[in-house]
Each structure stands twice: as C-alpha cells, then as structure tokens.
Amino acid sequence: MNRWHLSPGGPRSPSSSSFHDSRPALFSTSELREHGGPHRIVIVGGGAGGLELAVHLGEQLRKLRRREAPAEVVLIDAALTHVWKPWLHELAAGTLGGHDAGVEFLQQARRHNFRFHLGTLESLDRARHELWLAPLVDDEGTEIAPRRPVAYDTLVIAVGSIVNDFHTPGVAEHAIALNSAADATRFHRLLLAACARAEVRSGGPVQIAIVGGGATGVELAAELIESVHAIAGLGTELRQEPQPVQLRLIESGDRLVSALSEDISRQAREDLEARGVEVLLGRRVTEVAANHVVLDGHEVLPAELTVWAAGIRGPEVLEKLDGLELNRSRQLLVRDTLQSTLDADVFAMGDCASCVPEAGAPAVPPRAQAAQQEARYLADALLRRLESRPVEGFRFHDRGSLVSLGSRDAVGRILGRMPGHGVRLQGLLARWAYWSAHHAHMVRLQGALRTAWDQVGNWIDGRTQARVKLH
Known part of the structure; x- marks a missing residue:
C-alpha cells in the first residue's frame, strides 16, 4: 500500500513502469510556485466528486482561519449549476422535481469557503503549473472572456466521462x-x-x-x-x-x-x-x-x-494534458494515491480516472459512490500533503x-x-x-x-x- 512522503530533495518524475511503486515521488510544497501566497488547489469539474471535494476542503480550511490559511481552493466548471448526474435520466424525461434540479456553484462557494470560476478546460502546461481555459462565450456567441490561464500548485482533474x-x-x-x-x-x-x-x-x-x-x-x-x-x-x-x-x-x-x-x-x-x-x-x-x-x-x-x-470514455480534453498517460478508454492513469503516473502534482478522480488500487485488483468502477469516496479521501490526503504527513493509498468500498x-x-x-x-x-x-x-x-x-x-x-x-x- 502506497504512502506519500514529502522530501525536501526536489522533484522526481515517476515513470509509467512504476505504477505500483511503494515510494511515489511528490514535489515539496515549498518548491511548487514562488508566488508568496497560499498553496492553490485547483479542482476542474463540479460533479458529485469534484464539488464534494471542494466543499470538504473549504470547510476544513475554514477551521484554520485563526492562523494563516495554508491553502486556497478553486473549483472550475463549464456550468453555473451542479446537477446530480445519476438523475439526468429524470431531467431528460421531465420528471425531476424543481428543488432537485441543481445547486448553484457560486452559492456553494460562498457557503463553503472556496472560489468558483466558470470555464472549460482546454489544455495544460505542467512545466509552468498552469491550465488554460477556453474562451467563454454566451448563448449568442459573444465572447465574455478570452482564453486565459489559471495557475495551480495542486491540480485535481474531475471532468467525468462522456x-x-x-x-x-x-x-x-x-x-x-x-x-x-x-x-x-x-x-x-x-x-x-x-x-x-x-x-x-x-x-x-x-x-x-x-x-x-x-x-x-x-x-x-x-x-x-x-x-x-x-x-x-x-x-x-x-x-x-x-x-x-x-x-x-x-x-x-x-x-x-x-x-x-x-x-x-x-x-x-x-x-x-x-x-x-x-x-x-x-x-x-x-x-x-x-x-x-x-x-x-x-x-x-x-x-x-x-x-x-x-x-x-474520458472527454477529448484529456488528450491535451501535456502528455499524461491515458488508457484505451481515454481515462487518466493514476496511482492508488490518485496522482497521475507522470506528474505528482496532478491528481484525477471519478469517471475520468483509472485507478487500480492493488496489483491484480479490478479498477475502481465509474460510479458516483466511487467519486464521493475519492473526494473524502483526497480532502484528507491533500491537507496531509501540505503538512508533510504520510497517507495510505485509496481503497474503494463497494456499498452496492x-x-x-x-x-x-x-x-x-x-x-x-x-x-x-x-x-x-x-x-x-x-x-x-x-x-x-x-x-x-x-x-x-x-x-x-x-x-x-x-x-x-x-x-x-x-x-x-x-x-x-x-x-
């Protein structure tokens, strides 16, 4: 079972052959970006897993308000409203109740101590620790915001599947x-x-x-x-x-x-x-x-x-993430710590990720319950990472x-x-x-x-x- 350790000796890039390496490499948090501000955790995708991760992290960071916040959380999604994906069939049939139709990301951000950006992931520059968002246009085709970069220290990709x-x-x-x-x-x-x-x-x-x-x-x-x-x-x-x-x-x-x-x-x-x-x-x-x-x-x-x-399968944008490894279903390959195999600062969760927790075990299934369990795991693990504390690898528990x-x-x-x-x-x-x-x-x-x-x-x-x- 993998454990993280945050050594001050600088970055090491794990190879694809070390998928089950018991010592996955991680960047020291002090070396990620020299911006002088708090560590920035960017989550792309506000589905069941991505939104719950932002909520859990935001609430845990709120508890540290009395001292300088060690991190800030930014959630990015292409829509303004979160809809429970397992209920899309009811929305399609027209039988979904009004109060179940969705929750606003901006409202969630205000309540739970994170920031929200409206945008669609376009590409990734891992060397510069930047992701790029596509131009934002309205229903009439008018450009509201140009193509723009968002800097990150830790990136969590939770863009779901198609x-x-x-x-x-x-x-x-x-x-x-x-x-x-x-x-x-x-x-x-x-x-x-x-x-x-x-x-x-x-x-x-x-x-x-x-x-x-x-x-x-x-x-x-x-x-x-x-x-x-x-x-x-x-x-x-x-x-x-x-x-x-x-x-x-x-x-x-x-x-x-x-x-x-x-x-x-x-x-x-x-x-x-x-x-x-x-x-x-x-x-x-x-x-x-x-x-x-x-x-x-x-x-x-x-x-x-x-x-x-x-x-x-994974969305097409996953092919534009600066060479990160994908499987045949276009899902990001991740370790049992949910880190991508080629970049310790890029995590993936939910349907867009392929995680095999143990050698010979089946991959974590693409279900909402798996994404929610990964969200709870990462909420704890990312804060442990900031404090240079070890963490056990993720294990999925099937609830039926x-x-x-x-x-x-x-x-x-x-x-x-x-x-x-x-x-x-x-x-x-x-x-x-x-x-x-x-x-x-x-x-x-x-x-x-x-x-x-x-x-x-x-x-x-x-x-x-x-x-x-x-x-």
Missing part, C-alpha cells in the same frame, strides 16, 4: 448522449416536440430507441414510459393509443445492467417488458439515422428519438448498486461492510434507498436543515404541479 459511440456512423449527428444537464434538457425538448407531432398528426405512438442496457439505459427507459403516458393523458389523440410510446432498449450483451447480479438483471428486464418496453439483447446498432437505427443483420427499426447510452425503475420502483443490492454480505432490495424500499443516496449528497453540500426544507418543497410541488414538465 458516452462512447465506438465510432458508429450517425451517432454524433442523430443520437443524443446524456453527458450533461444541457443534453438532458435538449432531449426533453425533443421529446415534447415528438409527442406534439404524434398528437397533431395522429400518426401512432412516439418511436424511441435507447442504445445501451446499462444503468442509464434501463433507468431512462422506465422513466420515459411513465413520462410519455403522463403527457399523452393530457392530450386527445395520443391518449387513444393503447401504448403511446413504442420504446426499444437495445443491448449488445446477453443481459441488462451486467454490473449487477443475474437475478437483478432478470428482474429489471421483466419489469421493463411488463411496462411495454421491447428489450433486444445480443443486438448491435451499426448505424443511426434521423428517423431510424440499423441493427447488425441490416434490420431497420424506426426511431424518432435515439439515445446513445452504450459505454463511457441500485437501478431506478420509475418513480415508485427500483431494484438492486446493498452491500455491508463484510465482503460477500448484502441485502437484495426491490420496490418502494429500493426506491427509497436509491433516493437516500442523493439525499446524503445534498446534506453534505448544504446541510440537513436546508435539504429537509427542499424535500418539503418537492413534496408540495408533487401535489400541486403536473408530474411531467411541459416546457
């Missing part, structure tokens, strides 16, 4: 990938337009194809069935259809949500099929067009809307997985602290456990009282407003 299209023709032009809240919002607008066309033209059900039977595809399918039924119930023509939406879930593997056990996978499939979802297993999409998808064997399936949810199957159902397994022990959950109890993960995340961001008030607001909204947003 969907892997596997170079399939037509995906970029005709399919939607739920990589961000903006993508989910765009899909919801297209969904409303498709429902409106079906209502006006009386042309039969809305045709939707979801490519990828992982958690995102399964959860989106369940949510869309409820959403379109609710929308159809408000009209006159579409409501006459026995099934207002014809939804196909296409998976190249032999079962859904393969990361979970076979019994849970089977239950998820049976639940979706009972709701009218056509599940196609062992089929691969070879092309996506404007109004259909093509399967292997040249079978053509109609689809007004296509969602691509088959696999993930749950898959949402609509507003009142879910299925999955909760694992205990003892390996191999767990409890299978289904129905409302599983849905409550699924919801509680987000609830715990919000408590960490804004406290128990404010989170409770937001939940009261959601409860009221659920009884006074339509289940699905129509805008």
Whole structure:
C-alpha cells in the first residue's frame, strides 16, 4: 500500500513502469510556485466528486482561519449549476422535481469557503503549473472572456466521462448522449416536440430507441414510459393509443445492467417488458439515422428519438494534458494515491480516472459512490500533503448498486461492510434507498436543515404541479 512522503530533495518524475511503486515521488510544497501566497488547489469539474471535494476542503480550511490559511481552493466548471448526474435520466424525461434540479456553484462557494470560476478546460502546461481555459462565450456567441490561464500548485482533474459511440456512423449527428444537464434538457425538448407531432398528426405512438442496457439505459427507459403516458393523458389523440410510446432498449450483451447480479438483471428486464418496453439483447446498432437505427443483420427499426447510452470514455480534453498517460478508454492513469503516473502534482478522480488500487485488483468502477469516496479521501490526503504527513493509498468500498425503475420502483443490492454480505432490495424500499443516496449528497453540500426544507418543497410541488414538465 502506497504512502506519500514529502522530501525536501526536489522533484522526481515517476515513470509509467512504476505504477505500483511503494515510494511515489511528490514535489515539496515549498518548491511548487514562488508566488508568496497560499498553496492553490485547483479542482476542474463540479460533479458529485469534484464539488464534494471542494466543499470538504473549504470547510476544513475554514477551521484554520485563526492562523494563516495554508491553502486556497478553486473549483472550475463549464456550468453555473451542479446537477446530480445519476438523475439526468429524470431531467431528460421531465420528471425531476424543481428543488432537485441543481445547486448553484457560486452559492456553494460562498457557503463553503472556496472560489468558483466558470470555464472549460482546454489544455495544460505542467512545466509552468498552469491550465488554460477556453474562451467563454454566451448563448449568442459573444465572447465574455478570452482564453486565459489559471495557475495551480495542486491540480485535481474531475471532468467525468462522456458516452462512447465506438465510432458508429450517425451517432454524433442523430443520437443524443446524456453527458450533461444541457443534453438532458435538449432531449426533453425533443421529446415534447415528438409527442406534439404524434398528437397533431395522429400518426401512432412516439418511436424511441435507447442504445445501451446499462444503468442509464434501463433507468431512462422506465422513466420515459411513465413520462410519455403522463403527457399523452393530457392530450386527445395520443391518449387513444393503447401504448403511446413504442420504446426499444437495445443491448449488445446477453443481459441488462451486467454490473449487477443475474437475478437483478432478470428482474429489471421483466419489469421493463411488463411496462411495454421491447428489450433486444445480443443486438448491435451499426448505424443511426434521423428517423431510424440499423441493427447488425441490416434490420431497420424506426426511431424518432435515439439515445446513445452504450459505454463511457474520458472527454477529448484529456488528450491535451501535456502528455499524461491515458488508457484505451481515454481515462487518466493514476496511482492508488490518485496522482497521475507522470506528474505528482496532478491528481484525477471519478469517471475520468483509472485507478487500480492493488496489483491484480479490478479498477475502481465509474460510479458516483466511487467519486464521493475519492473526494473524502483526497480532502484528507491533500491537507496531509501540505503538512508533510504520510497517507495510505485509496481503497474503494463497494456499498452496492441500485437501478431506478420509475418513480415508485427500483431494484438492486446493498452491500455491508463484510465482503460477500448484502441485502437484495426491490420496490418502494429500493426506491427509497436509491433516493437516500442523493439525499446524503445534498446534506453534505448544504446541510440537513436546508435539504429537509427542499424535500418539503418537492413534496408540495408533487401535489400541486403536473408530474411531467411541459416546457
């Protein structure tokens, strides 16, 4: 198990062959930058892990206010609002409650003692300890801020992941990938337009194809069935259809949500099929067009809307980080201390990082719970680094997985602290456990009282407003 040590003897650059070196090199904090100010920790990416890291670090540094602060924390994100990524499928379907739609980064920064910059990572200059942000433009294309550098002493990259299209023709032009809240919002607008066309033209059900039977595809399918039924119930023509939406879930593997056990996978499939979802297993999409998808064997399936949810990879910007090592999925290779293999001052966490904690062990999975555990680990480890104290390497503790199957159902397994022990959950109890993960995340961001008030607001909204947003 790796331990850091901060020697005053200057920098040493670890090679890629020393991935499991028991003595990873680190720069001495006094040699990083000669700016005379506090040590600057820059976090790029405000997802579940990045934002929680900024909050934890900011709060811990606040406790040191009586003496000179040893560090400052800067969070950078391309959006002004943080949205819980596991709920993008609800945002896409229009069923996400208003109080759950997101929290403002600027508000979080003010409350939790860190700074926020709006911007998109463009490149990295490791020799100068600078990252560069792309020009900032508004919705009209007007430049608000030019391309600009941000200096760092310690850099944490938490830019998440994007969907892997596997170079399939037509995906970029005709399919939607739920990589961000903006993508989910765009899909919801297209969904409303498709429902409106079906209502006006009386042309039969809305045709939707979801490519990828992982958690995102399964959860989106369940949510869309409820959403379109609710929308159809408000009209006159579409409501006459026995099934207002014809939804196909296409998976190249032999079962859904393969990361979970076979019994849970089977239950998820049976639940979706009972709701009218056509599940196609062992089929691969070879092309996506404007109004259909093509399967292997040249079978053509109609689809007004296509969602691509088959696999993930790191964002393209990771290829512009001054030569840092990537794997085949374009994730940054990191040690068990979450330091990149070629630069001890650059850390990576969450979906954009590939961490193998121990030789022969599986990589840390790309899940929200892993990013949150890494955030808590780094919050402690980075402060220990400033004080030249050693720290153990990161270890992921799997707490289980749950898959949402609509507003009142879910299925999955909760694992205990003892390996191999767990409890299978289904129905409302599983849905409550699924919801509680987000609830715990919000408590960490804004406290128990404010989170409770937001939940009261959601409860009221659920009884006074339509289940699905129509805008």
